[in-house]
Amino acid sequence: MARKASGRPPEEALWLWKREQALLKTLVVDRDTEAWQRDPAFSGLQRVGGVDVSFVKGDSVSACASLVVLSYPELEVMYEDCRMVSLTAPYVSGFLAFREVPFLVDAVQQLWEKEPRLMPQVLFVDGNGVLHHRGFGVACHLGVLTDLPCIGVAKKLLQVDGLENNALHKEKIRLLKAGGDSFPLMGGSGTVLGMALKSHDHSTKPLYVSVGHKMSLEAAVRLTHGCCKFRIPEPVRQADIRSRDYIRRTLGVQGAPALRPERSKKAQSPKACPQGASEEPAGTFKGTPSGREAYPRFSSVVLPRLPQLSLPLD
DNA sequence: GCGACAG
DNA sequence: ATCTTGTCGC
Numbered sequence: 001m002a003r004k005a006s007g008r009p010p011e012e013a014l015w016l017w018k019r020e021q022a023l024l025k026t027l028v029v030d031r032d033t034e035a036w037q038r039d040p041a042f043s044g045l046q047r048v049g050g051v052d053v054s055f056v057k058g059d060s061v062s063a064c065a066s067l068v069v070l071s072y073p074e075l076e077v078m079y080e081d082c083r084m085v086s087l088t089a090p091y092v093s094g095f096l097a098f099r100e101v102p103f104l105v106d107a108v109q110q111l112w113e114k115e116p117r118l119m120p121q122v123l124f125v126d127g128n129g130v131l132h133h134r135g136f137g138v139a140c141h142l143g144v145l146t147d148l149p150c151i152g153v154a155k156k157l158l159q160v161d162g163l164e165n166n167a168l169h170k171e172k173i174r175l176l177k178a179g180g181d182s183f184p185l186m187g188g189s190g191t192v193l194g195m196a197l198k199s200h201d202h203s204t205k206p207l208y209v210s211v212g213h214k215m216s217l218e219a220a221v222r223l224t225h226g227c228c229k230f231r232i233p234e235p236v237r238q239a240d241i242r243s244r245d246y247i248r249r250t251l252g253v254q255g256a257p258a259l260r261p262e263r264s265k266k267a268q269s270p271k272a273c274p275q276g277a278s279e280e281p282a283g284t285f286k287g288t289p290s291g292r293e294a295y296p297r298f299s300s301v302v303l304p305r306l307p308q309l310s311l312p313l314d
Numbered sequence: 315g316c317g318a319c320a321g
Numbered sequence: 322a323t324c325t326t327g328t329c330g331c
Contacts, residue, residue: 057324096321
């Protein structure tokens with residue numbers, strides 16, 4: 001029952017999405033807002049979060065959205081939430097957030113309701129922040145909707161505003177010596193959109209870090225390096241590993257030759273991990289008249305619902 | 315036809 | 322994103 005991907009949205013929808021991005025972009029804060037962000041050792045920082053969405057192989061609709069929270073600086077998982085969702089919007093470069101962000105916001109919202117003390121003080125997002133076609137990537141989008149500091153971490157350079165993955169760029173990468181080394185990514189307008197970061201000593205491919213929300217680029221790069229045990233920042237890496245694992249166990253019985261006849265979909269709770277209450281797949285926009293509003297919009301709907309940001313005191 | 319294309 | 326085994330290195 002692998003549903004197929006919707007084609008490219010009509011220009012009408014893309015126009016609305018661009019308008020949405022332009023509106024929300026005015027709310028982005030691209031500087032440090034928390035004391036720990038300026039501390040040389042990030043003292044005061046205790047919880048870092050990561051989000052990711054993994055897909056079912058032959059299906060472009062079924063996916064697993066995950067949110068994990070790790071302790072800092074130990075980087076041990078203290079919270080995990082994986083849930084199957086049905087994506088409605090197709091993937092369109094430049095509009096990734098409209099496909100994935102609603103589910104990530106839900107996950108954050110649920111964490112706030114059930115384990116507010118575990119709310120991360122910063123979120124690592126798989127994708128770009130201001131390093132984006134219109135300066136508002138998925139990391140900015142999630143940051144604004146949740147009001148949490150966010151860092152965009154992409155694995156490939158998004159070639160926008162004059163940025164090119166050309167010979168010169170590759171040479172700069174080759175010159176990065178040790179983990180933590182980086183160089184600025186300057187857009188055509190002379191603005192630094194992000195940094196290419198060698199996340200650890202023996203990594204060939206850099207990470208492309210950009211500001212998502214409520215954090216300076218300098219702090220974002222420094223913290224990203226501080227969260228890398230491997231090339232991918234541990235919060236995002238754990239979210240990725242666990243979401244894929246969840247999928248593998250969810251349809252492992254049906255997908256491959258059943259080695260274990262008695263294996264339903266019940267196995268999940270290593271730590272303090274709510275496994276998505278196993279209800280109907282989220283993302284099936286209920287109060288939506290079928291036919292109209294083919295794609296979700298949420299800014300003005302979600303913002304008022306979110307709780308006031310007041311970091312839990314320990 | 316060719317290059318781009320976050321996830 | 323996903324399709325995919327072994328292999329080289331610490």
